[in-house]
Structures are given as C-alpha cells and as structure tokens.
Amino acid sequence: MSIILNHVNYIYDGDTEIPVKALDDVSIKIEDGEFIGLIGHTGSGKSTLVQHLNGLVKPTSGGVYYNGEDIHDGDYDLKTLRSKVGLVFQYPEHQLFEVDVFSDVCFGPKNLGLPKREVELRAFDALRQVGFPEEFFYQSPFELSGGQKRRVAIAGVLAMKPEVLVLDEPTAGLDPKGRDEILEQIKRLREETKITVVLVSHSMEDVAKYVGRIIVMNRGKVMFDDVPKEVFRHYKELEAVGLAAPQVTYIMHALREKGFPVNTQATTIAEAKEEILRVFRT
Amino acid sequence: MLRDITLGQYYQSDSVIHKLDPRVKLVSTILFIISLFVVDHIIGYLIAGLFLAVVIRISKVPFKFMVRGMKSIVVLLLITVIFNLFLTPGEALVTIWKLKITKEGLRIAVKMAIRLVFLIIGSSVMTLTTTPNNLTDGLESIMKPLKIFRVPVHEVAMMMAIALRFIPILLEETDKIMKAQIARGADFESGNLIKKAKSLVPLLVPLFISAFRRANDLAMAMEARCYRGGEHRTKMKPLQYKKRDAAAYTVVVVYLAVCIIGGRILPGLIDINGIFGR
Amino acid sequence: MGIIQTKKLVFEYIRRDEEGNVEGITRAVDEVDLDVSQGQFIAILGHNGSGKSTLAKHINAILAPTEGTVWVDGMDTQDEEKVWDIRQRAGMVFQNPDNQIIGQVVEEDVGFGPENMGVPTKEIWERVEESLKAVGMYEFRKHSPNKLSGGQKQRVSIAGVIAMHPKCIILDEPTAMLDPNGRKEVIRAVRALNDVEEVTVVLITHYMEEIIYADKVFVMDRGHVEMEGTPREIFSQVEKLKSLRLDVPQVTLLAHELKRNGLNIPDGILTIKELTEALESLK
Structure with a gap:
C-alpha cells in the first residue's frame, strides 16, 4: 500500500492573466504506516497537494498512483479511492449537517453502499476512536464545543475505514489544550490501527513531537523531505521562506554559540532538557 | 468549477x-x-x-x-x-x-x-x-426620490453592496464544502432529479449555517464601527x-x-x- | 479613573432547549474588575469558552452587563445616549477577517467608520491615508480585500478602527485564524500602534508568545479573572497555566523543566537570550 506522486505539476488560471503554478514538479512516495508532517505556509501548495492524494484535483501533468495503479486511468474507481484515502479538510466542523452526531458520522459509510448494520457499527467505532463521549451521540452537532465538533468531523471520515488519513490543519482555531488533545488522539489512533497519517500544518512545533518524516513545501515545490532532525538542521533556510523550526532548535543553537557543547539536534523539550542536563552534569 | x-x-x-x-x-x-x-x-x-x-x-x-x-x-x-x-x-x-x-x-x-x-x-x-460599489452608489442616488414613498433606499443599496462583497466568499465556501463532502463519498452528479436534490442537503445545510454566522458577525462588526443606517452619514466618495x-x-x-x-x-x-x- | 473600568461585571445568558424552555443560566462573565489606564497594552488570556470574548464585547457596548458597570472614558456603557460615543472611543477588531470587512476596495472599507460618524469627505480621505500608513497597507489601498492574505485583511480591519480615532482598541482573538506569518504581521502592527500612536490596546488571545510585550496580563477561566500580573509574573507559574488549558512558550517551559531538575534558573524566563544568560551564569 503506497501513494506515489510522480512529477506532478498543477497549474490553474488565477485572477490575473498569468497562470499560477500551484505544484511544481512534485515527486513523493508515501509508504504504508508512515506518520508524515506536511509543512508550508499559506499558498505554498500544501492544500493543493493533499487534494491530489484522493483524486479531488487532477494534475495538469504527471501521475498519481495508489498501490501501483494510476488513479486517473479511465476506469479507475475514484469513489473507492476516496474511502481508502480519507481527507479531513480545514475547519471540518463546517461540513456537519445532520440532526445528530451519530447520523452525521454515518454519512460516509452510507455513501459506500454498506448495509445499515455495518454503517452503524463503523460510525460507533469511529466515534470511539476519536474519543467522543457516548452520552452525546444523539445530540445536535451544532451544540458541541469547537474541539468536540472537530472530533465528530474526523470520525465522519474515519468511519469509511480509510487506509490513509490526511488531516489539513486539524488544530486550526483550537486553544492550546484542545490542540494537544486532538494531536494526542491522532497519535493514539495511529498506534491502535496502524493507519498511515499525513498531518498538514504550518507549525513545526506541533508536528515535531509526533511525526517521523517532514515534507516542507515552498512555492509549489518540495523543499525538504526528511526526518525532523535533518529538516530542522536547515533552520536558517526555513526562516528565509517564512517558516520557523521549533523554538527548541533556536535555543540549542544559541547555547552552542555561547560555547556549551550541546548537541543541536534536540527537537523536543524533553530532548533539550536531557542535553542541557548532560552538559551540566559532566 | x-x-x-x-x-x-x-x-x-x-x-x-x-x-x-x-x-x-x-x-x-x-x-x-x-x-x-x-x-x-x-x-x-x-x-x-x-x-x-x-x-x-x-x-x-x-x-x-x-x-x-x-x-x-x-x-x-x-x-x-x-x-x-x-x-x-x-x-x-x-x-x-x-x-x-x-x-x-x-x-x-x-x-x-x-x-x-x-x-x-x-x-x-x-x-x-x-x-460594483460605484454602481450601488449610483442606484442609491437615482432611487433617492423613492424615499418619499418610504422605500429604504440607503438600506437597499447597502444590502446590494454587501451581497456583492460576499458572493465570491460564499462561492469559494460552496466549492470547499462540496469537495469535503465528495471526500466523504457524496455524489452530486448521478441519479434522477429527486436524488440530485436530496444530495444537495449536505451542501446546503452547512452553507446556510455559515452564511448566517457570517451575517451575524458582519452585523456586529458594522455596529461596532458606529453604523446606524443612512442618517448622519457622510460619503467618502460622493457622486x-x-x-x-x-x-x-x-x-x-x-x-x-x-x-x-x-x-x-x-x-x-x-x-x-x-x-x-x- | 482609567480609560476602561469595570466593576463587579456579571454577564449571564439563559440556555433554552429546543422547545424554548429554560434549561439553566450560564454565567459567562463573573464579577470581573478591570482598570486600564490610557496608553497601556493589556492582554486578556484564556482558553476557548473562558469568557474573554464576552468580556471584550462589553467594552464596545455590544453587550450590556447583567450586573455591575462598565465605564469607557468615563461613560457608562448602559447609557443609551452615549453608545455611539463609546463605540467611537473604543474600537473593536474581531476574529474572522472575512466577516468584518464591508468595503469592496481596501480604502472604502477603512472609510466606513468615519462615514458612519459623519466626518466630512475631505477629512475621511486624510484619515484613511494616515490609518493605512500606520498599519503598512497604504500601497494596497485600491485592492479588493478578497485578494489579500489573512494577516493583511486583519491589518485593514485595524486601520478601519484607527480611522475612527479611538482612544483604545480591543482586539478579540485577531490572530486565531491566521498562519504564523500573518500572526506576526498583526502583532507588529498592534505594537506599533501602542508605542507610536499611544493607543490603549486590549489584546484577547490564547497564544502566549503574543502577550510577552503586554504591560499587564489578565488570565480568565470560567468567567472570572484567575491570574493578574506582568507577563513575567504570569509565566513563572507554569503549572497553574497548564491547569487553565493554556501553554507557555517552549523556552519558558524548558527553563521551568531545568529548574525542576535542580538547575538554579530564575522563574518566568521569556526569551532565548534570558535562558542562555541564566545558563551562562551557572557555568
């Protein structure tokens, strides 16, 4: 199970006369079970990229392959693909529409034409997977708090039992606690189900703690594609394009400059703490 | 699209x-x-x-x-x-x-x-x-005589101006919601007329909710900026x-x-x- | 008396079920006392649903207190005749940049407030120019707001408020929907406003890195003020902040963790420089 983007270009006619190149020769491979952070600022092409993964957008040139099959081949079943590659949009709570939470989550599996029992079973499972409390199952989704609404929306995609879960800015607009809760939930979900996760974000700090690989997008191009430590090594280049490495990276480099023999590759607070303590203990 | x-x-x-x-x-x-x-x-x-x-x-x-x-x-x-x-x-x-x-x-x-x-x-x-703004200004000015018949000329012009401002935003939003529902397996194209109409529910409900939320926000923002109808108002670009x-x-x-x-x-x-x- | 003052401010709303029966009463703001002096930069911090936005809407007379009193520049916000004076004196910027821009051209939007106030045409143009320059958006004056980035839209909104010549400006989570670049742009504009124009600023947010420059911080939880002090005083209580669903900048958290592990570092470290200096003095 893998997704391959092979030399994908995507050009659209903007409001000006000059066409905009949203994706510029992008080639990436997403392997089974990976946890990927896709980083870039607004307009870097990251949202366009994820819409290629489930065939919502067709590349101007280049190919997208799911399990080795070209998804834009004439007789390829895009509907099935969309259940295999679940895409959760930004502010997903804006797409809730049913009278209660449970029916809303049923929408996805129902569209797959599954029997009623299976649909309900999946909806139940999905809501449980996102840690949604059972007593609110039959409440109107519009009366929930922001964080809960978002869980329902994520469950709505999970209920289709995707093999890959793509989340576009799942923490936008949440407060710090709400953000941590959602990210922890995604982490737990991954550990439980071994699902492949692509997390789109503009915050390095948010993803550094969780993902195993970071893809940095800038002006439609893949700028870096590596493990977090290697990507953050380029913190000066990242800054030049308006992205920042986690503050920890800056702290470690500042200490190094002042003559502390710390390893600058620490990316989380726990790692940084260990490094500094190690230096002070020796 | x-x-x-x-x-x-x-x-x-x-x-x-x-x-x-x-x-x-x-x-x-x-x-x-x-x-x-x-x-x-x-x-x-x-x-x-x-x-x-x-x-x-x-x-x-x-x-x-x-x-x-x-x-x-x-x-x-x-x-x-x-x-x-x-x-x-x-x-x-x-x-x-x-x-x-x-x-x-x-x-x-x-x-x-x-x-x-x-x-x-x-x-x-x-x-x-x-x-479009100029156009609504023009309409407001031309329709001014209708004020005698209690036609809320300024309000109508303001409504038109706001509608024009929000049409592109709502179109973009429609596009977004449509894509999100397609990602959840929704089908807006196939089926007969009744099925098609039914399939619009997941699009229209979120769209209406969003439009109302925006209207509410905008009304508050306008009030916060001292908007109270056409009275007492001066014009930045008088005709x-x-x-x-x-x-x-x-x-x-x-x-x-x-x-x-x-x-x-x-x-x-x-x-x-x-x-x-x- | 300060420019903004609240005394035992309470705001309650009635929750109703689907049939309209009363389900209960929610106290969104609970006995809040504030006193803000002219020229201060105040930050109000709190998680979603802590009552901070409800509090903000009282300062602009959009909401009226259930109990207690709010004064803006000496005027009681419940005095109906003063409502428009209060709204001019205390301008407000909201969270969603798309839902507060009325004009279809940047300059026309900035002129909207002064138009409503009945400012003469010539002066409107002067005010629009000076306000757009103050937030660095003058070169975009002929653009359509739909073509701007989130940060730029919020700066236009801020200009729209400045053009009304307010004494203070309340920003209700102006950066919540922006990306890091947009957030920086907006905070820079707000700080300039406070430093250069000496406008009183009340910034409502849940991003901790935005309050470092504030003169005073209020932390809200369940409708009341839970903590109050300078940013340093607030940040020195990491555990307490965490219990209030907030977090602290990574550098503050790291300093806190190092201290817990026996290093002699002062409380409330705010910048990387402070941390490296503290560590150097230990060497």
Missing part, C-alpha cells in the same frame, strides 16, 4: 467611459434598451449597432469580455429564436414535416435575436466599466456630475433622437419595404 461564474465583472481601465458618473451610465443603459424596442427597422438597428461599437471602442474593454456575458443567455436566445421561427403564423417559406418557417416568423426571430444580443452587450458595457457627464447625456439623447427618427419615423414616411421592414 463555480468560480467560472462571473457576476458584475469589472474590467480595470482608464477610459472616459470608466470615468463617467455611474448615474449617467445607468440612465444611458436604460435609454439604450428603450431605443432597442422603439426602433422597428433595419436602419434603426444599424444605428444602435454603430453606437454600441463606438462606445465599446472608447471603453477600451476587449470585445471578448462582452461575448463572455453572452454565454449565459445562449439558451434563452435559442428558445426565443426557435419559438418565433416556427410559431408565427403567416406565409410559409420552408416546410419541414408539420412545422413551417414563415416569412413573418423569420423577421421577428431575427429582430428579437438582435435586440437580445444588443441588450446584453449594452448592459455588460455598463457593468464592465463600473465598479458629483462633471462636464463630461453632461456631454455624455447630450450624446445619448441625440442618439435616441436619431434612432427614433431613423429607425421608426423615417421608414414609415418613405415606406421602404426591406426584408426587415414592416
């Missing part, structure tokens, strides 16, 4: 037509449309066509933008032409099966087609050369007639006169019977 819809599209340029007062353009457009229905002879249409061509030339708006506006009425145009062509009684020119094209039918069909095409092009000249506006009015009135004389009165007097004549 939805972004292709063009509504009140404005084409930036610095022509005299662009600089005219919106009231002049509104009144002129109305007079032009009237002229189209007054004239009844090929000469009249020639005059109208010539006038339109000159105005377009002066406006510096490429002709393809005018044609773009035509796309939306192609169906309407075809229906009008076909109905008139086949359903007008009179002397038969061609007979296909039970349908016959009459001489009168052909005449009326061509006449209606020309009128419609000119009408659409004429009004797109106005919308292409006037910013003022200039010399060129008076000149434009004169030109339009002269055109109207020429049109009526050339396209209606004169042919009646000399009684020339061309194909398009009476």
Whole structure:
C-alpha cells in the first residue's frame, strides 16, 4: 500500500492573466504506516497537494498512483479511492449537517453502499476512536464545543475505514489544550490501527513531537523531505521562506554559540532538557 | 468549477467611459434598451449597432469580455429564436414535416435575436466599466426620490453592496464544502432529479449555517464601527456630475433622437419595404 | 479613573432547549474588575469558552452587563445616549477577517467608520491615508480585500478602527485564524500602534508568545479573572497555566523543566537570550 506522486505539476488560471503554478514538479512516495508532517505556509501548495492524494484535483501533468495503479486511468474507481484515502479538510466542523452526531458520522459509510448494520457499527467505532463521549451521540452537532465538533468531523471520515488519513490543519482555531488533545488522539489512533497519517500544518512545533518524516513545501515545490532532525538542521533556510523550526532548535543553537557543547539536534523539550542536563552534569 | 461564474465583472481601465458618473451610465443603459424596442427597422438597428461599437471602442474593454456575458443567455436566445421561427403564423417559406418557417416568423426571430444580443452587450458595457460599489452608489442616488414613498433606499443599496462583497466568499465556501463532502463519498452528479436534490442537503445545510454566522458577525462588526443606517452619514466618495457627464447625456439623447427618427419615423414616411421592414 | 473600568461585571445568558424552555443560566462573565489606564497594552488570556470574548464585547457596548458597570472614558456603557460615543472611543477588531470587512476596495472599507460618524469627505480621505500608513497597507489601498492574505485583511480591519480615532482598541482573538506569518504581521502592527500612536490596546488571545510585550496580563477561566500580573509574573507559574488549558512558550517551559531538575534558573524566563544568560551564569 503506497501513494506515489510522480512529477506532478498543477497549474490553474488565477485572477490575473498569468497562470499560477500551484505544484511544481512534485515527486513523493508515501509508504504504508508512515506518520508524515506536511509543512508550508499559506499558498505554498500544501492544500493543493493533499487534494491530489484522493483524486479531488487532477494534475495538469504527471501521475498519481495508489498501490501501483494510476488513479486517473479511465476506469479507475475514484469513489473507492476516496474511502481508502480519507481527507479531513480545514475547519471540518463546517461540513456537519445532520440532526445528530451519530447520523452525521454515518454519512460516509452510507455513501459506500454498506448495509445499515455495518454503517452503524463503523460510525460507533469511529466515534470511539476519536474519543467522543457516548452520552452525546444523539445530540445536535451544532451544540458541541469547537474541539468536540472537530472530533465528530474526523470520525465522519474515519468511519469509511480509510487506509490513509490526511488531516489539513486539524488544530486550526483550537486553544492550546484542545490542540494537544486532538494531536494526542491522532497519535493514539495511529498506534491502535496502524493507519498511515499525513498531518498538514504550518507549525513545526506541533508536528515535531509526533511525526517521523517532514515534507516542507515552498512555492509549489518540495523543499525538504526528511526526518525532523535533518529538516530542522536547515533552520536558517526555513526562516528565509517564512517558516520557523521549533523554538527548541533556536535555543540549542544559541547555547552552542555561547560555547556549551550541546548537541543541536534536540527537537523536543524533553530532548533539550536531557542535553542541557548532560552538559551540566559532566 | 463555480468560480467560472462571473457576476458584475469589472474590467480595470482608464477610459472616459470608466470615468463617467455611474448615474449617467445607468440612465444611458436604460435609454439604450428603450431605443432597442422603439426602433422597428433595419436602419434603426444599424444605428444602435454603430453606437454600441463606438462606445465599446472608447471603453477600451476587449470585445471578448462582452461575448463572455453572452454565454449565459445562449439558451434563452435559442428558445426565443426557435419559438418565433416556427410559431408565427403567416406565409410559409420552408416546410419541414408539420412545422413551417414563415416569412413573418423569420423577421421577428431575427429582430428579437438582435435586440437580445444588443441588450446584453449594452448592459455588460455598463457593468464592465463600473465598479460594483460605484454602481450601488449610483442606484442609491437615482432611487433617492423613492424615499418619499418610504422605500429604504440607503438600506437597499447597502444590502446590494454587501451581497456583492460576499458572493465570491460564499462561492469559494460552496466549492470547499462540496469537495469535503465528495471526500466523504457524496455524489452530486448521478441519479434522477429527486436524488440530485436530496444530495444537495449536505451542501446546503452547512452553507446556510455559515452564511448566517457570517451575517451575524458582519452585523456586529458594522455596529461596532458606529453604523446606524443612512442618517448622519457622510460619503467618502460622493457622486458629483462633471462636464463630461453632461456631454455624455447630450450624446445619448441625440442618439435616441436619431434612432427614433431613423429607425421608426423615417421608414414609415418613405415606406421602404426591406426584408426587415414592416 | 482609567480609560476602561469595570466593576463587579456579571454577564449571564439563559440556555433554552429546543422547545424554548429554560434549561439553566450560564454565567459567562463573573464579577470581573478591570482598570486600564490610557496608553497601556493589556492582554486578556484564556482558553476557548473562558469568557474573554464576552468580556471584550462589553467594552464596545455590544453587550450590556447583567450586573455591575462598565465605564469607557468615563461613560457608562448602559447609557443609551452615549453608545455611539463609546463605540467611537473604543474600537473593536474581531476574529474572522472575512466577516468584518464591508468595503469592496481596501480604502472604502477603512472609510466606513468615519462615514458612519459623519466626518466630512475631505477629512475621511486624510484619515484613511494616515490609518493605512500606520498599519503598512497604504500601497494596497485600491485592492479588493478578497485578494489579500489573512494577516493583511486583519491589518485593514485595524486601520478601519484607527480611522475612527479611538482612544483604545480591543482586539478579540485577531490572530486565531491566521498562519504564523500573518500572526506576526498583526502583532507588529498592534505594537506599533501602542508605542507610536499611544493607543490603549486590549489584546484577547490564547497564544502566549503574543502577550510577552503586554504591560499587564489578565488570565480568565470560567468567567472570572484567575491570574493578574506582568507577563513575567504570569509565566513563572507554569503549572497553574497548564491547569487553565493554556501553554507557555517552549523556552519558558524548558527553563521551568531545568529548574525542576535542580538547575538554579530564575522563574518566568521569556526569551532565548534570558535562558542562555541564566545558563551562562551557572557555568
């Protein structure tokens, strides 16, 4: 199970006369079970990229392959693909529409034409997977708090039992606690189900703690594609394009400059703490 | 997909037509449309066509933008032409099966087609050369006399301005929600009419909720900025007639006169019977 | 008396079920006392649903207190005749940049407030120019707001408020929907406003890095003020902040963790420089 983007270009006619190149020769491979952070600022092409993964957008040139099959081949079943590659949009709570939470989550599996029992079973499972409390199952989704609404929306995609879960800015607009809760939930979900996760974000700090690989997008191009430590090594280049490495990276480099023999590759607070303590203990 | 819809599209340029007062353009457009229905002879249409061509030339708006506006009425145009062509009684020119094209039918069909095409092009000249805001200002000013009849002129203009501002935002939002629901397996295309209508629920419910939320936010933001209706208000860009506006009015009135004389009165007097004549 | 003052401010709303029966009463703001002096930069911090936005809407007389009183520049917000004066004196910027821009051209939007106030045409143009320059958006004056980035839209909104010549400006989570670049732009504009124009600023947010420059911080939870002090005083209580669903900048958290592990570092470290200096003095 893998997704391959092979030399994908995507050009659209903007409001000006000059066409905009949203994706510029992008080639990436997403392997089974990976946890990927896709980083870039607004307009870097990251949202366009994820819409290629489930065939919502067709590349101007280049190919997208799911399990080795070209998804834009004439007789390829895009509907099935969309259940295999679940895409959760930004502010997903804006797409809730049913009278209660449970029916809303049923929408996805129902569209797959599954029997009623299976649909309900999946909806139940999905809501449980996102840690949604059972007593609110039959409440109107519009009366929930922001964080809960978002869980329902994520469950709505999970209920289709995707093999890959793509989340576009799942923490936008949440407060710090709400953000941590959602990210922890995604982490737990991954550990439980071994699902492949692509997390789109503009915050390095948010993803550094969780993902195993970071893809940095800038002006439609893949700028870096590596493990977090290697990507953050380029913190000066990242800054030049308006992205920042986690503050920890800056702290470690500042200490190094002042003559502390710390390893600058620490990316989380726990790692940084260990490094500094190690230096002070020796 | 939805972004292709063009509504009140404005084409930036610095022509005299662009600089005219919106009231002049509104009144002129109305007079032009009237002229189209007054004239009844090929000469009249020639005059109208010539006038339109000159105005377009002066406006510096490429002709393809005018044609773009035509796309939306192609169906309407075809229906009008076909109905008139086949359903007008009179002397038969061609007979296909039970349908016959009459001489009168052909005449009326061509006449209606020309009128419609000119009408659409004429009004797109106005919308292409006037910013939507300017247009609402113009409307507000022209409709001012209606205030006596308790028509909330300012409020109507404000509503129009807000609608114009939010149409692109809501179109984008529609696009986004549609994509999100497609990602959840929704199908907006296949099925019969009832199924199609049903499939719109997951699109329309979120869209309405969002529109109401936006309306609520906007109302609050406007109040916070001291908005309390049209009273006490001053204008950042008040409308003022200039010399060129008076000149434009004169030109339009002269055109109207020429049109009526050339396209209606004169042919009646000399009684020339061309194909398009009476 | 300060420019903004609240005394025992309470705001309650009635929750109703689907049939409209009363389900209960929620106290969104609970006995809040504030006193803000002219020229201060105040930050109000709190998680979603802590009552901070409800509090903000009282300062602009959009909401009226259930109990207690709010004064803006000496005027009671419940005095109906003063409402428009209060709204001019205390301008407000909201969270969603799309839902507060009325004009279809940047300059027309900035002129909207002064138009409503009945400012003469010539002066409106002067105010629009000076306000757009103050937020660095003058070169975009002829643009359509739809074509701007989130940060730029918020700066236009701020200009729209400045053009009304307010004495203070309340920003209700102006950066919540922006990306890091947009957030920086907006905070920079707000700080400039406070430093250069000496406008009183009340910034409502849940991003901790935005409050470092504030003169005073109020932390809200369940409708009341839970903590109050300078940013340093607030940040020195990491555990307490965490219990209030907030977090602290990574540098503060790291300093806190190092201290817990026995290093002698002062409380409330705010910048990388402070941390490296503290560590250097230990060497």
